[in-house]
Amino acid sequence: xxxxxxxxxxxxILVTGASGKLGRRVVELLxxxxxxxxxxxTRQPAAFDLPxxxxxxxxxxxxxxxxxxxxRVDQLLIISTxxxxxxxxxxxxxxxxxxxxxxxxxxxxxxxxNPGPGSAVVLxxxxxxTEEAIKATGxxxxxxxxxxxxxxxxxxLPPALASGQWYSAMGQGRIAHITREDCARTAxxxxxxxxxxxxxxxxAGGELRTVEEIAAVASEVTGKPLQVVHVDSAALAAGMAxxxxxxxxxxxxxxxxxxxxxxxxxxxxxxxxxTGRAPMTLRDFLxxxxxxxxx
Numbered sequence: 003x004x005x006x007x008x009x010x011x012x013x014x015i016l017v018t019g020a021s022g023k024l025g026r027r028v029v030e031l032l033x034x035x036x037x038x039x040x041x042x043x044t045r046q047p048a049a050f051d052l053p054x055x056x057x058x059x060x061x062x063x064x065x066x067x068x069x070x071x072x073x074r075v076d077q078l079l080i081i082s083t084x085x086x087x088x089x090x091x092x093x094x095x096x097x098x099x100x101x102x103x104x105x106x107x108x109x110x111x112x113x114x115x116n117p118g119p120g121s122a123v124v125l126x127x128x129x130x131x132t133e134e135a136i137k138a139t140g141x142x143x144x145x146x147x148x149x150x151x152x153x154x155x156x157x158x159l160p161p162a163l164a165s166g167q168w169y170s171a172m173g174q175g176r177i178a179h180i181t182r183e184d185c186a187r188t189a190x191x192x193x194x195x196x197x198x199x200x201x202x203x204x205x206a207g208g209e210l211r212t213v214e215e216i217a218a219v220a221s222e223v224t225g226k227p228l229q230v231v232h233v234d235s236a237a238l239a240a241g242m243a244x245x246x247x248x249x250x251x252x253x254x255x256x257x258x259x260x261x262x263x264x265x266x267x268x269x270x271x272x273x274x275x276x277t278g279r280a281p282m283t284l285r286d287f288l289x290x291x292x293x294x295x296x297x
Contacts, residue, residue, distance in 0.1 A: 008076045008107055010196030011036045016072065018043040018060050018097065019081035021050060024112070024186055028079060029055055031190035043071065062093035068100035077108040077193050082132070086125045086254075094132040102139040108197040109136050109143045110189065115206065115261075115269055117147070122235075122261040124254045142197035146189055149206035149267065150258055152179035152287050155216070156294050162217075163226045163295055170213045171235040171256055173263035178207035179216075184273055184281040191277045206271040207281050213262075216284065223288045224296050235260040 015032060019025040020042035029052060032040045042050050043060030050057035060071045062083065072078065078101050083090050101109050114121075117129035136143045162168035188205045211219075217228045233241070235256040242252035261267055273281040288295060 008196055010194055012038055013076035014039045014074055015077045015193050016041040016043050016075045017079045020044045021046065024182055025081050027186035028189045031186055032193060035190055035194045037194060062096045065096040065100060072100050072104040072106060075104060075106050078106045079110045079189055079193060081112050086128060090128045091131045095135050098135040098139060107142060109141050110192055111136055111145055113145050113147045115147050115149050116266045121266055122257050122264055124257040143200050144192045145202045146205050147202060148185050149178055149180045152181045156291055159220050159295055160297055163220065163224055163228055166227055167229050167231050168217055169231045169233050169238060169241060171233055171238040171259040171263060172213040174212055175262040175265050175267060176210040176212055177262045177267040178210050178271055179284065180205055180207045181282045181287060187277050188273050203276055204269045204272045206269050208271045209284055210268055211284065219285050220288055223292055
């Protein structure tokens with residue numbers, strides 16, 4: 003743990019992956035929240051166009067360039083990369099090593115609910131390895147264990163509502179989906195508060211629901227009947243692959259449902275405690291996106 007004292011709003015904050023939806027939104031919220039020096043880290047800084055924000059090239063695949071990228075940074079948000087497996091682990095370890103070398107006071111990382119070795123989620127080891135690397139730096143850190151995006155329901159629910167059947171491997175497990183916006187709000191709030199030691203924050207929705215309960219809300223919002231058809235994760239993955247999804251993607255999505263079945267997704271949300279505002283409810287989210295659900 004560092005003894006370095008910083009003023010959060012006057013600190014230099016670097017957000018990696020700033021060209022992505024989550025990263026850009028965090029940058030916007032930091033500026034709106036009064037952060038005076040925010041740097042957008044991206045592989046293509048020339049394409050980043052947010053007024054008043056410096057864009058700096060950050061490429062985890064080029065570790066020799068990270069010394070300059072992380073220079074004079076007080077707080078760093080590492081947004082997990084869009085690759086998986088050993089490649090992702092290597093890239094993110096590169097970032098953590100560079101952050102330690104740069105003496106960054108506060109490392110924040112977008113992780114996953116329950117990423118430990120027992121997780122059923124295919125990409126959980128990537129997050130576990132990164133978390134352990136961050137812990138080993140000795141710096142203050144905040145591990146944001148983000149739940150499954152509520153936004154993903156806009157992919158799975160429309161075809162289910164159209165057919166009237168929703169194939170699921172979640173069993174009777176409960177899950178607290180979270181919106182991307184609430185994940186961004188939580189990350190920004192953590193950075194605006196500054197280092198507070200070494201901690202884990204459960205970034206999840208405020209409602210733990212079974213798949214039947216999710217289906218019931220979707221049916222009420224849209225006026226369409228929706229029956230849950232329970233299958234195992236192997237059958238679910240096979241069905242998704244048969245419908246045209248690449249097999250690795252199908253396996254990944256099915257693994258999230260298996261984790262829910264095993265009660266690995268049932269965590270208590272800490273979003274309101276961190277941000278001062280409760281996360282968006284499932285009903286409000288589906289109501290706001292009703293047009294996308296019914297087609």
